[in-house]
Structure formats: C-alpha cells, structure tokens
Amino acid sequence: MNLNLKNPLIFFDLETTGINVVSDRIVEISLIKVMPNGEELEKTLRINPTIPIPKETSEIHHIYDEDIKNAPTFKEEAKNIANFIEGCDLAGFNSNRFDVPLLAEEFLRANVDFDMKNRKFVDVQTIFHKMEQRTLVAAYKFYCQKDLTDAHSAKADTIATYEVLKAQISKYEELNNDIDSLSKFSTQNKNADFAGRIIFNKDNVEVFNFGKYKGQSVESVFKKDKGYYAWILKSDFPLYTKRILTNIKLRDLNTLF
Numbered sequence: 001m002n003l004n005l006k007n008p009l010i011f012f013d014l015e016t017t018g019i020n021v022v023s024d025r026i027v028e029i030s031l032i033k034v035m036p037n038g039e040e041l042e043k044t045l046r047i048n049p050t051i052p053i054p055k056e057t058s059e060i061h062h063i064y065d066e067d068i069k070n071a072p073t074f075k076e077e078a079k080n081i082a083n084f085i086e087g088c089d090l091a092g093f094n095s096n097r098f099d100v101p102l103l104a105e106e107f108l109r110a111n112v113d114f115d116m117k118n119r120k121f122v123d124v125q126t127i128f129h130k131m132e133q134r135t136l137v138a139a140y141k142f143y144c145q146k147d148l149t150d151a152h153s154a155k156a157d158t159i160a161t162y163e164v165l166k167a168q169i170s171k172y173e174e175l176n177n178d179i180d181s182l183s184k185f186s187t188q189n190k191n192a193d194f195a196g197r198i199i200f201n202k203d204n205v206e207v208f209n210f211g212k213y214k215g216q217s218v219e220s221v222f223k224k225d226k227g228y229y230a231w232i233l234k235s236d237f238p239l240y241t242k243r244i245l246t247n248i249k250l251r252d253l254n255t256l257f
Contacts, residue, residue, distance in 0.1 A: 001166050001169065001170055001177075002038045003034060003165070003166065003169070003179075004177040004178050004179075005034065005035070005036040005089075005179060006036065006179065007036070007087060007088060007089050007120075007179070008033050008034065008035050008087065008088040008089070009033070009034045009088060009089050009091055009122070009179060010031050010032070010033050010034075010084075010085050010088045010089070010090050010091065011031070011032045011034065011091045011092065011159075011161055011162040011165075012029065012031040012032070012085075012090065012091075012092050012099065012103075012158060013029075013030050013092055013093065013099065013154045013157040013158040013161065014026050014028070014098075014099045014102060014103065014154060015029075015061040015063055015152065015153075015154045016049075016057075016102065017049050017051060017052075017053050017054065018054060018057055019098065021098065021101045021102050021105060021195055021238050022105065022236050022237065022238050022239075023236075024049075024102065025049030025050065025051055025074070025106070026047045026049060026102065026103070026106055027046065027047055027048075027049050027053060027061070027063050027068055028044070028045065028047060028061070028063055029044070029045050029047060029081065029103075030042075030043070030044040030045075030154035030155040030157075031043045031044070031081075031084060031085070031158070032158055032159065032162055033085075033088060034162070041084075042155075043081075043084055044154060045071075045072075045077060045081075046063070046067065046068050046071040047068065047071055047072065047073065047074050047077065048068045048069065048070075048071040048073050049068070049073075049074075050073055052065055053065055053068075060152050061152045061153070061154075062152070062153075074106045074109070074110055075109070075110040078106070078107060078112040079112060082107065082112050082113075082114065088119075089119055089121070089122065089179050089183070090119065090120075090121050090122070091121070091122040091123070091124060091161065091162075091165060092122075092123065092124065092158075092161060093123070093124050093125045093128075093136050093139075093157065093160075093161045093164075094123065094125040095121065095122075095123050095124075095125075096121055096123040096126065096187065096188070096191075096196075097123075097195075097196065100116075100194050101193075101194035101195040101196075101238055101240065104116075104194045104238070104239075104240045105239055105240060108239040108240060108243070109239070116191075116194060120179050120180060120182075120183035121183055121186075121187065122165065122179060122182045122183050122186050123186040123187070124139075124164055124165045124168070124186070125139075126185075126186040127165070127168055127175070127182070127185060127186050128168070130185075131168070131172060136148065136151070136157060136160060136161070136164075137151050139160075139164050140160045140163070140164060143163075143164050143167035143168060143171065144160075144163050144164060144167050146160075146163075148160050165182075169182075189209065192206045192244050193238070193240050193241040193243075193244045194238070194240050195237075195241050196209055197210055197237065197238070197241045198218060198244055198245065201215075201217075205217050205219075206218045206219075206244075206248055208221060213228070218245065218248050219248060219252050222249060222252065229245060229249055232245060233245075233246075
C-alpha cells in the first residue's frame with residue numbers, strides 16, 4: 001500500500017555513540033524520503049562523531065572507531081542533510097524521544113537551523129506500543145512476517161520501520177492513512193522542545209514536564225524563581241531545550257517594554 005501524504009515523509013534511524021541526547025553523537029544516519037507520488041529516495045551516511053565510540057556500543061551496531069575515522073563529521077554534512085529533509089515530515093521508531101532530539105542537537109552544534117514548526121512527527125514505536133507492546137524486531141515479525149536479520153544497522157532499521165507503518169495502517173481500521181492523524185496518535189504530549197522537557201498544556205501554554213515545577217508554566221516559574229533559568233543553562237540539558245526556554249525568557253522581557 002502507499003501512504004497518503006501531503007508532504008514528503010522522511011523515515012530515518014540513527015546509530016550513535018550512546019543514548020544521551022546531550023553528550024552522544026551520530027555515527028550513522030539512514031533516511032528514506034517517501035514522496036506523495038510514492039517515489040522513494042534513500043540516503044545513508046557514516047559520520048565521524050569526533051569522540052570515541054564505547055566498545056559496548058560498537059558491539060551493538062558493529063560500527064567501530066576505525067570504520068569512521070575517515071568519514072565526514074556531522075558539521076560537514078549538516079547542510080546536505082538539512083536540504084534533504086527540508087519541507088518533510090519525519091517518522092521513525094522511538095524517534096520522538098531519541099532520534100529527533102539527538103538530530104536537533106547535532107544541527108544546533110553545526111549551526112544549522114532545525115525547526116519543529118509546521119512539521120509532523122510519526123513515531124511508529126508509539127503506535128506499536130499502544131496496539132501490541134513490542135520491540136522493533138518483534139514488530140517486524142508481527143506485522144510483516146519477516147525476521148529483522150540486520151537489526152541495529154541504521155538502513156535495515158529504517159526500512160523495517162517504513163514497512164511496519166504501512167502494515168499497521170493496513171491492520172488497524174482506527175488508524176487513518178493520513179500523516180496528521182498518525183502524528184497525533186503517535187505523540188504522547190504536545191512538545192515545545194524536541195526532548196519533551198517543555199510541553200504545551202490544554203491552554204496551549206508552555207509548562208515544565210520535569211522536576212519540582214512539573215506542570216507549572218515556564219513564565220510563572222521564571223518570575224518566582226529568578227535563578228531557575230540560569231541553573232538550566234548551566235546544567236546538562238539539550239541545546240534545543242535551552243533555546244526554547246531562552247525564547248520564552250526573551251518573550252517575557254519584551255512584554256515589559
């Protein structure tokens with residue numbers, strides 16, 4: 001079956017040095033761009049993360065320091081990747097919680113703007129967990145009746161995710177073949193940042209989604225706790241989260257003049 005698309009949809013997967021969105025780096029990225037007419041364009045790149053890959057991580061995705069020592073850095077490829085995904089919605093497996101936030105961090109480190117406005121995000125894992133509660137390997141077996149023999153290869157995982165989404169749409173009548181609907185169904189919260197540290201409440205106001213001020217509006221917290229913003233800037237938070245909080249801080253200051 002073909003996906004019902006208004007915009008091109010990018011399926012992507014990252015292999016990384018680890019699972020920390022703030023400190024880890026991409027070592028491989030694979031993207032499949034599905035056009036509204038069904039045409040598919042593929043791009044897979046090995047990336048030099050500029051930091052060592054831990055041995056235990058390499059044993060999972062089978063990419064070692066030696067394999068990527070001559071590969072380009074993300075900064076060198078950032079504009080090409082940004083151009084490839086320009087005007088596209090994004091889809092992946094556990095992408096809303098990991099791949100999208102980490103990709104956004106890499107773009108910010110490379111000084112390339114990556115905005116989440118006017119872009120839809122479909123997380124195939126969330127759909128899967130709401131329906132069946134399994135992993136990608138099990139999802140591929142369950143929905144596609146295939147064994148994922150090359151799991152933790154970015155390209156294999158990307159292709160599997162694409163096939164699983166199409167199979168999910170075919171299997172569940174309640175899933176509309178529409179990216180707006182799939183994005184809403186596969187999103188847990190309406191995030192203001194990629195990492196979900198700041199979300200919009202029912203009144204469309206940015207609130208903290210962590211810590212002692214969880215559920216309280218960012219603006220109100222900044223007014224009553226003058227040091228909280230500075231603490232966040234000095235702490236181990238994603239760059240994009242800090243950027244969103246800075247925008248809110250500046251917006252509040254501008255209302256005073």
